[in-house]
Amino acid sequence: MCEFISWIEFKDEILYMTDRDLETSNGRKLLKDVGYEDIEGHGLIRKFYNIADGKGKNKECEDFSTPDNFPFDIVRDIKKGLFSRFGVAVKILTKPARAQYDAARKTARVQYGVACQTGRAQYDTACKTAFWEIVNIKENRIKAWQ
Numbered sequence: 001m002c003e004f005i006s007w008i009e010f011k012d013e014i015l016y017m018t019d020r021d022l023e024t025s026n027g028r029k030l031l032k033d034v035g036y037e038d039i040e041g042h043g044l045i046r047k048f049y050n051i052a053d054g055k056g057k058n059k060e061c062e063d064f065s066t067p068d069n070f071p072f073d074i075v076r077d078i079k080k081g082l083f084s085r086f087g088v089a090v091k092i093l094t095k096p097a098r099a100q101y102d103a104a105r106k107t108a109r110v111q112y113g114v115a116c117q118t119g120r121a122q123y124d125t126a127c128k129t130a131f132w133e134i135v136n137i138k139e140n141r142i143k144a145w146q
Contacts, residue, residue, distance in 0.1 A: 004087030010056030
């Protein structure tokens, strides 16, 4: 799995995707086809720019300690906030932003847990209902043969 931020060095270009790219018709189609599961990945970049596997060099970096770790264009777009749909570089958040991020994650975890419990309870109920329907069908068949 690729890390936030990923790019491909292809010929003399640095190819990557931003929020702007996702808003194009091609970007919306890609999201519909592949979803957000591996949005940071090189595969999405390759599909967007129509670059075959093996062409260009896959690059990625998650060390946000210095802008020198990234190509200039990516640094510029980070500063513009054009990666908001791709991931969060937690290490570069200010203290208030980090607190807000942590609170949002905590809330999301709680909501996820509730949704899982609710879904599991509904699944268990459906399984029990199906089981007893099968038992009743079998009993009715046996009675029909008696």
